[in-house]
Amino acid sequence: MPRAWHIHDYSGYQGLRLGEEPFEKPGAGEVRLRVEAFALNWGDMDLMKDNYSFSFPRFPARVGIEAAGIIDAIGPGVEGFSIGERVSTLPYFYDNRGASTESMVIDARYVAKAPPNLSAVECASIWMQYLTAYYPLAEVTPVGPGSHVLVTAATSTAGAASLEIGRLLGATMIGTTRFAENEEYLRSMGADHVIVTGKEDLAARIRDITGGKGVTMAFDPVGGGLIDQYAPALAKNARIYFYGTLDTVWPPLPFVDMFQKNAVFHPYSLFNYVEDPLMCERGKAFVYDMLAAGRLKPSIDRVYPMEKYIEAFDYLSQPRTAHGKVVIETGL
C-alpha cells in the first residue's frame, strides 16, 4: 500500500505520522498520481496549527499542495491527460487529501503538464511560488519597465519567484533580507537592488533607488511593523500585497502615509485567483511557457527522502538563509 504522512490534530507538524492507506480510485473528473516528489510550504505549518485561512474538513489529513508524479489512473470524463504522463499539482484549496503521500487522487482541473527538462523535484516546486507572484505582478496591477517593486523577505520561495517574474516583465526589483549574506542569491534571482532590513534605513534606500518616486508595489509576507518602515517610500497609488503573516505584532497601519499616497492594503491569497478558471488558465500558460523557455527556473534548497518529512519541516521552520524549495522525494 502507498505510504502517506497524516496529521491527526492541530498540534503542529511534530504530530505528523507516517502510515499507509489503500490506493484510491479516481472519480469523475479526477486523475491519480504516483507521487515522485512533494514540496513543503510555510502555509503547511500554519495550517497544522489551525492558523490559516482554511481548516481541515476532518482528521486524519494529509498535508501539502504541491506534488509531481506520473498519472497511473484516470477517472471518467477527463480529457487531455494520459497514463504515464508526468504532471504536477496546482495550488488547490487544502483538503484532507494533501500531497504528503506516494499516491494521490486530485481534480484534473488542478493538474498541469510537466514542462520539458524539469526534474520531478523541480516540477513539485513550480505552482505555489510562481502563481503567488504571477497574479499581483502580471494580472491585477501589472508591472513593467519603470515600475519599482519592493519584495520583502525576498529569500522566501514566493519572494524569489516574484523577483524572477518581475525582472522578466521589465520592472526594477528591490529585495529585502535580514541577512547580508543573501545578497548574491537575491541578485541571481532577479533583484536589481538588495536592502538589508535592520541594518539600513529602508525608506531612505528606496527613495534613493527610485529617485524619490517610491515603490509602486510592495509584495510583503511580513507586514506588522515593517510596513511603517517602508510606508514613507510608497509611490502614489501604491498597492501592498500582503500574502503571509510572518510578523505577529501589528501596530496600526501607517494611515497618514497611506491617505497621502492613496495606498491600498491587499491581503492576498492566490487561491482566490486560481479558483477562477480563466485566471487559472492564464497563470498556467504564462508560467509553463516561461519554464519551457528557460526564463524561469525553480530554485531547490534541500531534498529529503519520504521518511524525513518532519526533519524537513524542522529545517524549514528555522530562522535561516534558505535559498529555494524544500522538497520530499518519494523514490518512486
Add this chain to the structure above:
Amino acid sequence: MPRAWHIHDYSGYQGLRLGEEPFEKPGAGEVRLRVEAFALNWGDMDLMKDNYSFSFPRFPARVGIEAAGIIDAIGPGVEGFSIGERVSTLPYFYDNRGASTESMVIDARYVAKAPPNLSAVECASIWMQYLTAYYPLAEVTPVGPGSHVLVTAATSTAGAASLEIGRLLGATMIGTTRFAENEEYLRSMGADHVIVTGKEDLAARIRDITGGKGVTMAFDPVGGGLIDQYAPALAKNARIYFYGTLDTVWPPLPFVDMFQKNAVFHPYSLFNYVEDPLMCERGKAFVYDMLAAGRLKPSIDRVYPMEKYIEAFDYLSQPRTAHGKVVIETGL
C-alpha cells in the same frame, strides 16, 4: 477689513481667534469670494491638532475647506466666472488660506458654480460630503442594482451623502449608527436598512439582509475594532474604504476573513481624486447635475453666526445625534 478666524498653533480649535486681515488681491488663475457661509468638517479638528494627513505650511492659518460666496474680484487668466456670481469651493488641499473668513482668494480650479435653488448655507455644504462619497461609489468601484453597501457611522455628513448617492445609483444601502433614534433620519437619507451597532450583531444582520452574500463595499470612517464585527459578512472581493480615523484603538485587521474574501483595505482621501483634473470634472458634473435635478439635497443641522465658530466646533465635537452639516453664516 474682512474678519477672519485664525489658528496659531496645534492646540486644537479652542485656540481659534477672530481677527481682521486686509483684502487679498487674486493672482493669476485665482478668484476672490465675498464669503456668505463656510462649513465645519471633522477633519478641521484633526488638522488643528496636527493629527491629519496634511500640516499647515505656517501660522497663523485660517481653517476650513468649504465656503460659498459671491465672486468680487477675478485674477488674470480666469475664464468661465464673472463678478457677482455665487460659487462654492471644492475640497482643495488645506493650506493656511482656509475658508474661515469673510473674504478669500482661491485657485479657480477649485471653484464650482452654485447649483440653482440652493441657499448660500447649502452651497457651503456640498463638495466635501458628496465628492467623498462619489469617487468610491460611482467611479473607483461603481455600485448599482444588486450591490450591497455598508455605511458605518452613517449619520456623519459623508455617510449620509453616501446613502443618498448609493440609493441614486440603485444600490441597497445599509447604514449603521450607535443610536436607535437615528433610524428615521438615515432612512430619509437613503438607507434601506439601519443597524444599531453595539445592540445588534452586525455580521448576522448583514448576512440576513444580503441573503448570505455579504456587502461588496464598506464605507467606513470608524475602522478599528468595528472591522472585526463586519468582516465575516464581507462579500468576495469586497473593498473597505476607510476615510476617517474615528476609532483610535486598532487590533490587527481580520486577516483570515480578508484572505478568504480577497478583501482590500483602502485608506481613502478624496484629495487624491480631486487633484486629478478629469476626475475632478467628472465629480463636479455628477454632483452639480444631481443637485440641480433635486435628486441630492444637502442636509443642514445647525447654522451659527460668524462670532460663534468655537461654539460651533463645541457642538460638532460632542458625541451626539447630529443630522447634517454645521455651517457658519457670515451675514454678508
